[in-house]
Amino acid sequence: MKGNMQARMILLALLMGAATLYSFLVPPAAGFREPNMARIIFFHLPSAFVASVMIIAIGWLGITVLRRRDAISDIRLAAATELGMIFALATMATGIVFSRVQWGAWWQNDPRQVSFLVVCLMLLAGTALRAGIADDTKRALASGAYSVAMLVPAIFLTFVYPRLEAVREKSFHPSQTIQTGGFDTAYWIGILVIFLLLLVITRWLYLMRIRIGTLELELINGIQPDHRRSSTPDGVVRPVALHEES
Numbered sequence: 001m002k003g004n005m006q007a008r009m010i011l012l013a014l015l016m017g018a019a020t021l022y023s024f025l026v027p028p029a030a031g032f033r034e035p036n037m038a039r040i041i042f043f044h045l046p047s048a049f050v051a052s053v054m055i056i057a058i059g060w061l062g063i064t065v066l067r068r069r070d071a072i073s074d075i076r077l078a079a080a081t082e083l084g085m086i087f088a089l090a091t092m093a094t095g096i097v098f099s100r101v102q103w104g105a106w107w108q109n110d111p112r113q114v115s116f117l118v119v120c121l122m123l124l125a126g127t128a129l130r131a132g133i134a135d136d137t138k139r140a141l142a143s144g145a146y147s148v149a150m151l152v153p154a155i156f157l158t159f160v161y162p163r164l165e166a167v168r169e170k171s172f173h174p175s176q177t178i179q180t181g182g183f184d185t186a187y188w189i190g191i192l193v194i195f196l197l198l199l200v201i202t203r204w205l206y207l208m209r210i211r212i213g214t215l216e217l218e219l220i221n222g223i224q225p226d227h228r229r230s231s232t233p234d235g236v237v238r239p240v241a242l243h244e245e246s
Contacts, residue, residue, distance in 0.1 A: 012200060019194050026186045037101040041187070044094035046195035047087050048116075050202055054084030055119070055154045058126075062147025065140055074140035075213035077147060078130060079206050085123040087202070092120055111167045115157040122150050 023042040028035030061077040095113065100106045107113065126146055133139035161167060 008204075012197070012204075016194075016197050016201075019190065019197060023190050023194075026190060029184075029187060033102045033104075037098075040094050040098050040101075042190050042194055044091060044098060045191050046198050047090040047094060049195045050198045051084055051087040051091050051119075052158055053199070054080055054087060054202070055123075055151070055158065058084055058123075058147045059151030059154075062144040062151070065144030066148065069137075069140065071136070071140070071217055072210075072214065074136075074143065075210055075217070077140075077143055078213065079209035081123065081126050081130070081143070081147070082209065083202055083206060085120075085127055087198075088116070088120045088123050092116065111171045112162045115161050119154050119157050122154055126150065 019042075023039050026039075029038040029041070032038040057080045058077065061073065061080050065073045065077050095116070096106050099108055099110070099113070126143065129146055130139055130143050133142055162171065
């Protein structure tokens with residue numbers, strides 16, 4: 001099994017390397033101030049797509065935590081929240097670089113920038129909430145409730161608000177360039193391939209994070225002292241002094 005895992009990781013790394021090489025081989029995108037630097041879209045858009053998927057997953061897992069109220073569901077929610085935050089920050093970072101290169105400033109107060117920044121702050125707040133509560137049960141319930149409450153505003157800010165007509169008119173986000181033919185089929189192939197590869201990576205990291213959380217839980221339960229009996233954990237032999245006469 002370990003060999004299969006290593007083979008999959010190598011294959012995934014090779015595929016991602018090939019997709020990255022492809023992003024540098026396609027012709028520069030038309031309609032941009034710096035056509036060559038528009039290649040950052042190959043990673044900006046897939047990161048945004050994955051972050052959007054994780055936002056929906058976080059809301060669903062929050063419902064699961066409130067319904068089941070078990071430790072495994074909370075571990076899954078923690079894993080999804082951490083990954084969602086990582087890809088949301090990656091989206092913001094690549095978007096800021098794109099803004100500096102194509103629009104001339106790191107921050108333009110573009111509606112899409114502002115709305116997604118709020119989503120990032122919501123995910124960061126969810127992570128801070130988990131870190132601020134020591135009790136496992138209270139942390140799980142609070143995180144589950146926050147994830148459910150965050151779902152509708154996050155979906156609105158991600159999918160609805162940037163596409164409102166009044167907001168779209170004030171925005172010069174690259175989606176307008178996409179609509180006017182800035183990206184051809186070659187670009188969309190690269191974007192979708194990298195998106196699928198990032199989904200596979202995300203699933204792998206998600207399962208690994210769950211495995212680590214489960215092992216931590218089993219370790220804690222295994223060494224937790226039982227105050228009704230001896231303070232020595234089960235399976236540990238208490239050292240006994242030996243004397244010559246014995």
